[in-house]
Amino acid sequence: xxxxxxxxxxxxxxxxxxxxxxxxxxxxxxxxxxxxxxxxxxxxxxxxxxxxxxxxxxxxxxxxxxxxxxxxxxxxxxxxxxxxxxxxxxxxxxxxxxxxxxxxxxxxxxxxxxxxxxxxxxxxxxxxxxxxxxxxxxxxxxxxxxxxxxxxxxxxxxxxxxxxxxxxxxxxxxxxxxxxxxxxxxxxxxxxxxxxxxxxxxxxxxxxxxxxxxxxxxxxxxxxxxxxxxxxxxxxxxxxxxxxxxxxxxxxxxxxxxxxxxxxxxxxxxxxxxxxxxxxxxxxxxxxxxxxxxxxxxxxxxxxxxxxxxxxxxxxxxxxxxxxxxxxxxxxxxxxxxxxxxxxxxxxxxxxxxxxxxxxxxxxxxxxxxxxxxxxxxxxxxxxxxxxxxxxxxxxxxxxxxxxxxxxxxxxxxxxxxxxxxxxxxxxxxxxxxxxxxxxxxxxxxxxxxxxxxxxxxxxxxxxxxxxxxxxxxxxxxxxxxxxxxxxxxxxxxxxxxxxxxxxxxxxxxxxxxxxxxxxxxxxxxxxxxxxxxxxxxxxxxxxxxxxxxxxxxxxxxxxxxxxxxxxxxxxxxxxxxxxxxxxxxxxxxxxxxxxxxxxxxxxxxxxxxxxxxxxxxxxxxxxxxxxxxxxxxxxxxxxxxxxxxxxxxxxxxxxxxxxxxxxxxxxxxxxxxxxxxxxxxxxxxxxxxxxxxxxxxxxxxxxxxxxxxxxxxxxxxxxxxxxxxxxxxxxxxxxxxxxxxxxxxxxxxxxxxxxxxxxxxxxxxxxxxxxxxxxxxxxxxxxxxxxxxxxxxxxxxxxxxxxxxxxxxxxxxxxxxxxxxxxxxxxxxxxxxxxxxxxxxxxxxxxxxxxxxxxxxxxxxxxxxxxxxxxxxxxxxx
Numbered sequence: 001x002x003x004x005x006x007x008x009x010x011x012x013x014x015x016x017x018x019x020x021x022x023x024x025x026x027x028x029x030x031x032x033x034x035x036x037x038x039x040x041x042x043x044x045x046x047x048x049x050x051x052x053x054x055x056x057x058x059x060x061x062x063x064x065x066x067x068x069x070x071x072x073x074x075x076x077x078x079x080x081x082x083x084x085x086x087x088x089x090x091x092x093x094x095x096x097x098x099x100x101x102x103x104x105x106x107x108x109x110x111x112x113x114x115x116x117x118x119x120x121x122x123x124x125x126x127x128x129x130x131x132x133x134x135x136x137x138x139x140x141x142x143x144x145x146x147x148x149x150x151x152x153x154x155x156x157x158x159x160x161x162x163x164x165x166x167x168x169x170x171x172x173x174x175x176x177x178x179x180x181x182x183x184x185x186x187x188x189x190x191x192x193x194x195x196x197x198x199x200x201x202x203x204x205x206x207x208x209x210x211x212x213x214x215x216x217x218x219x220x221x222x223x224x225x226x227x228x229x230x231x232x233x234x235x236x237x238x239x240x241x242x243x244x245x246x247x248x249x250x251x252x253x254x255x256x257x258x259x260x261x262x263x264x265x266x267x268x269x270x271x272x273x274x275x276x277x278x279x280x281x282x283x284x285x286x287x288x289x290x291x292x293x294x295x296x297x298x299x300x301x302x303x304x305x306x307x308x309x310x311x312x313x314x315x316x317x318x319x320x321x322x323x324x325x326x327x328x329x330x331x332x333x334x335x336x337x338x339x340x341x342x343x344x345x346x347x348x349x350x351x352x353x354x355x356x357x358x359x360x361x362x363x364x365x366x367x368x369x370x371x372x373x374x375x376x377x378x379x380x381x382x383x384x385x386x387x388x389x390x391x392x393x394x395x396x397x398x399x400x401x402x403x404x405x406x407x408x409x410x411x412x413x414x415x416x417x418x419x420x421x422x423x424x425x426x427x428x429x430x431x432x433x434x435x436x437x438x439x440x441x442x443x444x445x446x447x448x449x450x451x452x453x454x455x456x457x458x459x460x461x462x463x464x465x466x467x468x469x470x471x472x473x474x475x476x477x478x479x480x481x482x483x484x485x486x487x488x489x490x491x492x493x494x495x496x497x498x499x500x501x502x503x504x505x506x507x508x509x510x511x512x513x514x515x516x517x518x519x520x521x522x523x524x525x526x527x528x529x530x531x532x533x534x535x536x537x538x539x540x541x542x543x544x545x546x547x548x549x550x551x552x553x554x555x556x557x558x559x560x561x562x563x564x565x566x567x568x569x570x571x572x573x574x575x576x577x578x579x580x581x582x583x584x585x586x587x588x589x590x591x592x593x594x595x596x597x598x599x600x601x602x603x604x605x606x607x608x609x610x611x612x613x614x615x616x617x618x619x620x621x622x623x624x625x626x627x628x629x630x631x632x633x634x635x636x637x638x639x640x641x642x643x644x645x646x647x648x649x650x651x652x653x654x655x656x657x658x659x660x661x662x663x664x665x666x667x668x669x670x671x672x673x674x675x676x677x678x679x680x681x682x683x684x685x686x687x688x689x690x691x692x693x694x695x696x697x698x699x700x701x702x703x704x705x706x707x708x709x710x711x712x713x714x715x716x717x718x719x720x721x722x723x724x725x726x727x728x729x730x731x732x733x734x735x736x737x738x739x740x741x742x743x744x745x746x747x748x749x750x751x752x753x754x755x756x757x758x759x760x761x762x763x764x765x766x767x768x769x770x771x772x773x774x775x776x777x778x779x780x781x782x783x784x785x786x787x788x789x790x791x792x793x794x795x796x797x798x799x800x801x802x803x804x805x806x807x808x809x810x811x812x813x814x815x816x817x818x819x820x821x822x823x824x825x826x827x828x829x830x831x832x833x834x835x836x837x838x839x840x841x842x843x844x845x846x847x848x849x850x851x852x853x854x855x856x857x858x859x860x861x862x863x864x865x866x867x868x869x870x871x872x873x874x875x876x877x878x879x
Contacts, residue, residue: 002061003046003050003061004044004065005043005044005046005047005050005061005062005065005066006041006042006043006044006047006062006065006066006068006069007019007020007024007028007041007042007044008039008040008041008042008069008072008073009024009027009028009031009037009039009040009041009042009243010028010031010032010039011028012024012025012027012028012029012042013025013028013029013032014026014028014029014319016028017097018045018097018236019044019045019046019239020042020044020045020095020239021042021045021094021095021096021097021238021239021241022095022096022097022098022099022340023093023094023095023239023241023338023340024042024095024239024241026338026339026340027040027042027241027243027338028042029318030315030336030339033314033318035311035314035315035336036307036311036333036334036335036336037243037335037336037337038077038243038244038245038246038335038337039073039076039077039243039244040069040073040090040241040242040243040244041066041069041072041073041241041242041243042095042239042240042241042242043062043065043066043069043211043239043240043241043242044239045096045097045236045237045238045239046237047062047215047237047239047240048215048218048237048238048239048240049235049237050062051212051215052215052219052237056212056215056216057212058208058211058212058215063208066207066208066211066242067204069242070088070090070207070242073088073090073242073243073244074088077244079244081111081203081204081207082111082116082202082203082204083116084115084116084119085119085123087111087112087116087119087120088111088244089109089110089111089112089136089244089245090110090111090207090242090243090244090245091106091107091108091109091110091241091242091243091244091245092106092107092110092207092210092211092213092214092240092241092242093106093107093214093240093241093243094106094214094217094218094238094239094240094241095238095239095240095241096218096232096236096237096238096239097232097236098230098232098236099340099341099343100223100226100227100230100232101343101458101461101462102435102458102461102462103217103220103222103223103226103439104214104217104218104220104223104238105147105213105214105217105220106143106147106214106282107140107143107144107147107148107210107213107214108136108139108140108143108245108280108281108282109136109137109139109140109143109245110140110144110203110206110207110210111203111206111207112136112137112140113201113202113203114201115201116203117133117134117137117184120133121133127177128251129250129251130177131176131177131180132247132249132250132251133177134177134180134181134183134184135172135175135180135249136245136247136249137180137184138180138183138184138187139249139280139282141156141184141187141188141191141199142156142187143282144199144206144209144210145187145190145191145194145199147210147213147217148209148210148212148213149191149195149209151190151191151194151195155190155194156187156190159183159186159187159190160172160183163175163179163182163183163186167179171289172289173278173279173289187199207242211240211242214238214240215237215238215240217238218234218237218238219234221437222437222439224794224795225439225440225443226439227800228794228800228801228802229443229466231801231806231842231843233800234797234800243337246328246330246335246337247280247328247330248276248278248279248280248281248328248329248330249278249279249280250278250330250331251278251331252277252278253301253329253331253332254277254278254328254329254330254331254332255275255276255277255278255279255297255300255301255328255329256275256276256279256280256281256283256326256327256328256329257273257274257275257276257291257294257297257326257327257328257329258273258274258281258324258325258326258327259271259272259273259274259294259308259312259324259325259327260272260273260322260323260324260325260342261312261315261316261322261323261325261342262322262342262344262348262352262355263348264322264324264342264343264344264345264348264464265344265345265347265348265400265401265402265403265464265504266345266347266348266351267322267344267345267347267348267349267350267351267352267355268351269355271294271295271309271312272294273293273294273325274291274292274293274294274454275291275292275293275294275296275297275300276289276291276292277292277300280328281326281328281337290452290453290454290473290475291454297329301329301332303332304329304332304333304334307334308327308334311325311327311334311336312325315339316361319339319341320356320361320362320366321341321342321352321356321361321370322341322342322344322348322352323339323340323341323342324338324339324340324341324342324343325338325339326338326339343461343464344375344464345375345402345403345464345467346375346376346377346379346467347379347403347521347523349370349371349372349375350371350379350521350523350524350526350527351523353367353368353370353371353523353527354367354523354526354527356370364530364533364534365530365534365875365878367527367530368527368530368531368534368868368871368872368875369872369875369876371527371868373842373845373864373865373866373868373869373872374467374842374865375467376864376865376868377467377861377862377865379518379520379524379864380517380518380520380555380861380864382404382405382515382516382517382518383404383405383504383515383516383517383518384405384500384502384513384514384515384516385513385514385515385516386516388513388514389502389513392500392509392513393509394507394508394509395488395489395491395508395509395510396474396476396477396488396489396507396508397474397476397505397506397507397508398449398450398471398472398473398474398475398506398508399454399460399471399472399473399474399506400471400502400503400504400505400506401457401459401460401463401464401470401471401472401473401503401506402448402460402463402464402467402468402469402470402503403469403503403504404447404467404468404469404503404504405469405500405501405502405503405504405513405515406428406445406446406447406468406469406500406501406503407426407428407446407447407498407499407500407501407512407513407515408425408426408427408428408445408446408447408498408499409425409426409427409428409495409496409497409498410427410428410430410486410493410494410495410496410497410498410499411427411428411429411430411441411445411495412429412430412431412481412484412495413441414429414437414438414439414440414441414442415441416441416495417429417440417441417442417444417445418440418441418444421444421445426446427444427445427446428445428446428447428448428449428499428501429441429442429445429447429448429449430449430450430477430479430486430493430499431448431449431450431451431459431481432450432451432452432479432481433450433451433452433453433457433458433459434448434450434453434457434458434459434462435458439462442459442462442463442466442468443466443468445468446468446469447468447469447470447471447501447503448463448468448469448470448471448472449470449471449472449474449477449499449501449508450470450471450472450473450474451473451474451475451477451479451486452472452473452475453472453473454472454473457472457473459472460472463503469501469502469503470501470503471501471502471503471506471507471508474488474506474508476488476489488508489510491510493510498510498511498512499511500512500513524864527868528556528864528867528868530871531867531868531870531871531872532556532867532871533871534871534874534875534878535867535870535871535873535874536849536870536874537845537848537849537853537854537855537856537866537870537873537874538558538559538833538854538855538856539556539557539558539855539856539857539858539863539866539867539870540557540558540559540560540561540562540616540618540833540835540855540856540857540858541557541559541560541561541857541858541859541860541863542560542561542562542563542564542835542839542857542858542859543557543560543562543563543608543860544563544564544565544568546607546608546610546611548860549608549611549612549860550611551860551861552860552863553611553612553613553615555860555861555863555864556863556864556867557615557860557863558615558616558855559612559615559616559617559618559855560608560612560615560616560617560618560619560857561618561768561833561834561835561839561855561856561857561858562618562620562708562768562835562857563608563617563618563619563620564620564623565601565619565620565621565622565623565683566622566623566624566628566629568600568601568604569597569629570629573600574597574600575629576639576640576643577593577596577597578593578597578629579629579630579631579640580592580593580596580640580643580644581593581594581597581679582626582629582630582654582658583630583640583644583646583651583654584644587678590676590678590679591678591682594678594679594681594682595682597682598682598685598686599686601682601683601686601687602685602686602689602690603690604686604690605617605619605686605687605690605691605705606690606693606694609690609691609694609701609703609705610694613698613701614698614700614701614702614703616704616706617705617706618706618708618745618766618768618833618835618857619683619687619705619706619707619708620708620710620747621670621673621679621680621683621707621708621709621710621721622669622672622673622679622683623668623669623710623711624668625658625660625663625664625666625667625668626658626667626668626672627655627658627659627660627663628663630654630655630658631655637651637652637655662782664773664776664782664783664784665777668710668711669709669710669711669712670709670710670711670712670717670718670721671711671717673709673720673721673724674717674720674721677721677724680721680724680725680728681724681728684707684724684725684728684729684732685728685732687705687707687729687742688705688728688729688732688733688740688742689732689736691703691704691705691740691742692732692733692736692738692740695738695740696738703740704740704741704742704743705742705743706742706743706744706745706765706766707725707729707742707743707744707745708745708746708747708766708768709721709722709725709744709745709746709747710746710747710749710770711747711749711750711773712746712747712748712750712753712760713750713752713753714752714756715756715759715760715762715763718746718760718763718764719763722744722763725744726744729742743765743766744764744765745764745765745766745767745768746760746764746766746767746768747767747768747769747770747773747835748760748767748768748769748770748774748816748819749769749770749771749772749773749774749777750773750774750777751774751777751778751815753819754774754815754816754818754819755815755818756822757818757819757820757822757823757826758822758823758825758826759826760823761822761823761824761826761827761830762826762827764823764827764830765829765830765831766830766831766832766833767819767820767823767830767831767832767833768832768833768834768835768857769816769819769832769833769834769835769836769853770835770836771807771812771816771834771835771836771837771838771839771844772804772836772837773836774812774815774816774836775803775804775807775808775812775836776804778808778811778812778815779803779808779811781803783804786804787802790802804837805837805838805841806838806841806843806844807838807841807843807844807847809847813847813851816834816851817851820832820851820852820853831854831855832852832853832854833853833854833855833856833857834848834853834855834856834857835857835858837858837859839856839857839858839862839866840856840858840859840862840863840865840866842865842868842869842872845865845866845869845870845873846869846872846873846876849870849873849874849877850873850877856870
């Protein structure tokens, strides 16, 4: 049999998500459980993949099956596509496996042309009906032109604004049938002007072009950015859903809405949503008019509201999760157009998870598995300082659409947000309303403020997903986008002025309000306790200061997996002595300079051991190339020359001699210890003396330092440096008459180390994968420079992700797996962790669980993310 590319809503169900996409699978599921869904069909995600394989063309077989779907839909709905007497109008919508709100395209009212419009009006003499038909027609021309033919929206918006100005009205709904008829004509003329051809009148041609447009939108820039951020593979493709139109803009007995069965901001178990009378779905989501709260629908449409409440209950009981729904009321009759597990803030995700367990909808494991670990990040970020907030008076108020506090300089476009961010400025993106094209600016902004739009507008949904603070729908703002300024509360704000916004209350303040660290509530503790119950991986932190270590301990870290000792040298009081060491000519001079540094390092390590209270602390010896520490300013060079009793010229010669063509592959890591063993000796003394002192003060703590030798590529390097470490450590322990235990291990960050891990393991107590360098060395990319060209790799689909942010499991992962399989048989006591940036990335944590690591280590604020991801990996494996 030929491939099946099309499924009617009666042929699918929610288990077919990969094939039908989330929207198609849920429409089929709602059909199966008897909810009022307009009956249509889904073109599969495989058809999307085929479209790209066929050079961005829909092949005849797919199109033929789509037309069979249309014929089925005609029979089901008693209307005919393109017919003059009883026309079937359809919507064409995207629907990927994973929810991607606003990232891809939708076309409504498809099937209209001049003849169909005239016939519809002739068949119904009601003037209100004529207005509805022309309203639908002008919407269709605008949407089709923008989405399918890629004529910019702005041309049509300018025509609408001009018409409203001429007629002296504020909203589209105030335009008459005659006005809308004139607009439709103007739109078609604009289409011809822009494209040099007439607007297509054949409904079959319209449908084919629309299906292609939805497939094409899978690869649009905003969808690609969203996919990279949310780990959605390009290979998945999107499905296309074709369904009969139901009209919320038919008359004042009709309307459209978006609702959540629980509050997506707080997780409270109450219906939350918005509704617009005489409107189509895009009006609510795009924020063209500010909608009414869902509760008001009860007054306007009591029967439909009562049925909708039952539908909400049915869906929650069926999916056992909070639902996000789109619906339309046509002539008081309810139709369900979409349902999905709703996007929610981290705070809401925890509340909902805990409630669903209490209500018997979920087990603890299921509750842990349903939370997106990346979301937790937002919980741990700052809120406004309460005292400062009390003293501040809000200038205005919008809707608190995505929680958190943000303060920054005002910018008015996504491009400006990116440009200011690149200069290191914190910005608030202020827009009339956001559109999906703004995603890059929204990503870098501290917060987002919009004039239009509700809790379900594009800005609100995307900001919640990104964990970015957002205030939407502040209608009091007088916006002047062209001149990059706005007025609020009698004040004018220009680009670069500071404002502060509160995404929980919706309040907007002038100037800078200080922020404080977020407080974590009981639900966080409950869910984390569940996660800790089921995870097998330990979670440590990368921390170089006691403050970082304490914060990580508060967030559940079970030790330090990476203390970068070089970060301790950059303080002004220490850098001078370190520079003296670098510029020394003899071993004696070097040792004298190191002797000044040793007590400082020892004090640092004592503070870290104290903060960790007996949990493991892994200290990496000096790693970066020496040129990073030398002065660049003339005054600093002169001061160093004076301290060293050398000429400025001599110091400059030393500095230029330290510069390397490729410093990341140069004289650094264990290579420094091979050249200058005295550096390793000093660091060993500091580590061991500190441990002895803390062990004395806390005899009940298990103080056992782990000394990590970086950048080993040959076992002989490790043997040489380890001998220096062991002799120095043992002498200190003997002199102190202590019984201190310590370990010496290495970072596996050079491919050769992974390939010879069996030899290295015989000489190491532990391995720790430094995946930043391992990725760099495996790819041959400089991690500092790759960002300059990686965008081209994403555009050409060579890469889907930044390999420095998300672990490359195929190449780098294979080296890690090999190192483990070679290392463990050679040393049965070997413990193994990871401490690169990947240690806090959920998909990388899952991989680490699969290959049998003992722990992951990440930055303090990512510790809860790693704990949750580790639990999810263990739960998934147990299934």
